[in-house]
Amino acid sequence: MAQSQMLEDDVTIVTGGSSGNGRAIARQFATEGSDVVVADIRDSPREGGTPTHELIEEETDAGATFVECDVTSVDDLENAVDAADEFGGVTVMVNNAGIFHGEEFLEVAEDDFDRMMDINVKGVYFGAQAAANRMVEADGGRIINLSSIAGLEGAGDFVTYCGTKGAIRLLTYAMAAKLGPEGVRVNAIHPGLIETTMTTDDVEIFGTEAESGYLETIPSRRSGQPDDVADAALYLASELSSYINGESLVVDGGMTNTQ
Template identity: 80%
Template sequence: MTQVLEDEVAVITGGASGIGRAIARRFAADGADIVIADIQDTPREGGKPTHELIDEETEAETAYVECDVSSVDDLESAVAAADEFGGVTVMVNNAGIFHGEEFLETEEEAFDRMMNINVKGVYFGAQAAARRMVEADGGSIINLSSVAGLEGAGEFVTYCGTKGAVRLLTYAMASVLGPEDVRVNTIHPGLIETTMTTDDVSIIGSEDEDAFLESIPSRRAGQPDEIADAAVYLASEQSSYVTGESLVVDGGMTNTQ
């Protein structure tokens, strides 16, 4: 069976948990070597570290690099770690945080932290990877945004701002890097069942869950593997003529509101 990511080398920020963990495992199963770049290797949802699990499941080469994506030096080190496997060809800027605060009550420290991780981390993660891709034979950069980057939600002003920034950064990066054969796209997940939606946002498992699911045509939350499927498409030659695009994976939520 052909592995669509054979010979690819992927760096995945936030790859220890949630959506990043699912993307890393799927990429490895499809033939890619993987660098997990995360602040810790322990998955938030529990279980073995992602790189150890991949070692058991596949023949992929793996590495874990401790990485705070708000640090440009850490991002450079994470991308450089891929040189051991031949150099980065796919960059997945997945790491992100969420906290909901009323707009009139948001403090500068909380605002800066979310911007540094959700926006700065994407910007300089993409930059570090793109520099190497331009010198090589091109590559694919995948930035994780959110449906919150497509429409505003009053209770999530800062988060919406960061995810909207990721969307527009993606369009601009695609314009700059297209002539260098580097594709840049973004994925906008909807309600996905991870610790972010069970603990941080507290939608899944809450008394409001049923009402929220009623707003989604598919009538269910998505699974991290369903975002991983989209990422495989954008990382592979299956999307060789796709750049500067937003791939929305939300069960129809944003298209029907």
Template identity: 70%
Template sequence: MVGLLQDKVAVVTGGSSGNGRAMAMAFAHEGADVVVADLQAEPREGGTPTHELVMAETDRRAKFVRCDVTNVADLEAAVEEADEFGGVDVMVNNAGIFRAEEFLDVTEEEYDALMDINVKGVFFGSQAAAKKMVEKGGGNIVNISSVAGLQGSGEYVTYNTSKGAVRLMTYALASKFGPQGIRVNAIHPGLIETTMTTEDVPIFGTEQEDAFVETIPSRRAGTPEDVANAAVFLASDLGGYVNGESLVVDGGMSSTL
């Protein structure tokens, strides 16, 4: 059976864990070869490294490349690795971090750390991929933003700023590269159960969990697979006329805010 991404080549930053891992696996199951670009191969949630799991569960090729998205040379090298499989067709700028510092207490160092990963990484990841896609005659870039990139919150000013930048960057890149056959879209996940929401900023397993979920019209939190399904749609021909779009994957949460 031919997959939606048959014989495409995808690079996924932050692909070892969470949403990135789910997207890499979903792409492979739809026929793509995958480059997993991350700081470490081992998933934060435990288990088999993503690139190994791809090869064990599918007939697709996969490899891991160490990539610090704050380093432009690392991003360029990760995209170059895709040449071994035929060159990048799909670039997923997924790597990101969450911070919730009090605005009046945010230091320059904290600000720079967040922006370097959440904005600089997306900017130069897109640049590295676009250079290759222009030569190849087309491609898809999928940027992972957040519902925090759509609406502001006094508790998350720095994070809102970074994810809002990703949203507008996506619109600008779609306008620039659409005529060259490159579609650029953003996914805005809501409350997704990953190590970010179980460990970094614990919501799951706390008293907050039930109350938070009750604010979501779908009455459940999202899974990494929900995000992966959206990414497959955007990266495949099913989304062939979708460009410069913000696809919200939040169970309706943002509609109630």
């Protein structure tokens, strides 16, 4: 793939960048010229293979490093932002880390609720805050928060998950209002059915009867791939979206708005 260098001179932090959508985003951004900090609780991809930061160094001329980061820890998020200083300081923050935990609403345990809120919501909030403090000092930057189509509409089997992803959507709007005057754009991506370890292992959609049922609701008649999400993130990080702020970009093959 020819390098167009759309993100030349950028430094990107990707939480949850070792696997799935985060891995695809980190690799795509590096291909386009950005140095990358992969911030995750583990460097080995859930899907297997070479650690993301090592793969970036093999595939591109971009700089890359891994930082162990539990997004429920504000200190870890601050450390990830500090790690970006090696390359000149963060200019793009991708708050991608998240988990799925589906349970019957009437049986959800408090510990499970708290864990999902801590990772999916607290991690985004304080990841954005840590990056924004540097970006405001530098007179600009871009923050991309990964939500879900579950943050746009309710699903009775995923009440807690929908709550976290809906919170990310509204946090994005509020952050955009606050940070826009400081030169920092904040947008959200809402992926639909994307084939990652979350949907193959955690939710177990692919390879089951549920997969064909979901595909019938998607006008594009295919599931999404992590590269589809990475392409959307690249658009929001690049100057192609310079006048887009506080937006929800849906990446679902038309599933949400056609049912």
